[in-house]
Amino acid sequence: MVAPKKKNREISIGDLKQGMVITAYTSFTSRYRPMDKVTSDFIRHNFRNTRAIINRNGIKQDIPIQYVSPGDDLLRIHSFPPELKKLITVNKPFIKELQKRGMIGFQIKVGMEIADESRRDLKELIKLVEQTSNKPRKSPSIIQEKKQEKIEIVNTLIRKVRESHEVRNKTAASIENTMDQIRKGKINISEIQQFAKQIIQSASEDAMTALTGLRQSDQIYAHCVDVGAIFQATYFKILERKGTRSAFQNQYDAILGALLHDLGKAKIPKSIIDSTEHFDKNSRATQILRSHPVFGAEMLARMNMPNSIIDMTHYHHVKQDTAMLSSYPAGVDFKDVLFETRLLSIVDIYQALVGKRNYKKSWSPPSTMRYLNALAGVEYDLKVWEQFLQVMGIYPKGSLVELNDDSLGFVMSVPNPGKDLESPLVAVIRNSQGEDMAHHDIIDLSVEKDIKIVRDIDSQDVFGDHALDVFTSISVS
Ligand SMILES: [Fe+2]
Ligand SMILES: [Fe+2]
Structure with missing residues (x-):
């Protein structure tokens, strides 16, 4: 009688050879019996969409891997989906990784010859695996604490984004209202001043920074709020790192200055501000738009605002290379532009690219960071850019x-x-x-x-x- 042909066979890690295909993981070192939280998280994450056979409270169960929990004994991982090919195709680095992880028995597809010589080393390899798995590891309580810290970071950000969303919308509405009043000849920024205080007291600039990439912005009002929030979120962290003093008297002046940077747009006709057209650089409309920093600085000077706030409004479009067509107003020496204003000019363009415009699609925060990275040193102060990049990251929150x-x-x-x-x-x-x-x-x-x-x-x-x-x-x- 001919024996039925076996499709799979069980082997130990020492018999694994390059090119073999694993169909199941069948034996594990003691760290998987039972698993602690870190080990079960590792299994759930890395073996997504497979199934596991476990022993839970003395009962053997075959369950989808996502239901594996701390305390379970892991007996087998099987049913690999096609996207986990890298976890079933054997090569030398992968064998090392399996050893390191304490995965020591497998079922493989037959048809692959197993060289006998490998059996010679089997004892030593198993010894090595046992040694690796017995190596001192961070205590579960420390790992658990770190995991808890990360959960806290995520939950705090989500909660603050929810809370800050309302403040952002109300502040944007107040900036719109203030600008409308200015158009009617009533210059009064007390409402914006109130919101600057409220942002400091109850909102999170970090959360508002994340909001920039998650929510569409209008051309002026939400733009001002986002710029205010991102400026605030990055400026004080940069100062702390640099160990230098702020040009502002207090936190309130810093956010107020950033919120007001485009106040001069209140003096620009609405037909230009609200236009869906992207004006040519040499057009009349562009010339008019480019007067907003001067208009804004004049208004703030009349209100006796501090020089640092006026500087931010006046010079936020001045490029490091002042000969560039996009640098305005003319006749400014970049050396005279405050560090605060240099940072604001980066924040301003970051928000403009990430926020949606009538005439263009929004950019993702990371693509914007890469784009600005290429311009630093010509359009923007390289040192200020590097500090901004360290605080924002290449992948800003919310990306x-x-x-x-x-x-x-x-x-x-x-x-x-x-x-x-x-x-x-x-x-x-x-x-x-x-x-x-x-x-x-x-x-x-x-x-x-x-x-x-x-x-x-x-x-x-x-x-x-x-x-x-x-x-x-x-x-x-
Ligand atoms: Fe501007
Ligand atoms: Fe702006």
């Missing part, structure tokens, strides 16, 4: 990114200055199969080294007007 496992996530926290800016904290909202997730995973790319950002996406291209709703519905625990 939508695609990871190398095809999943999508929002950036929730930017690496600390000096750390790898390519590795922020990300909340995954759509899995690698394109399904929206009810519960969201947090991945710290500075820890999960094999997960990388492959591209950034404009959140409005994917979620349209609902980008903010999707962001604020993120739930992690």
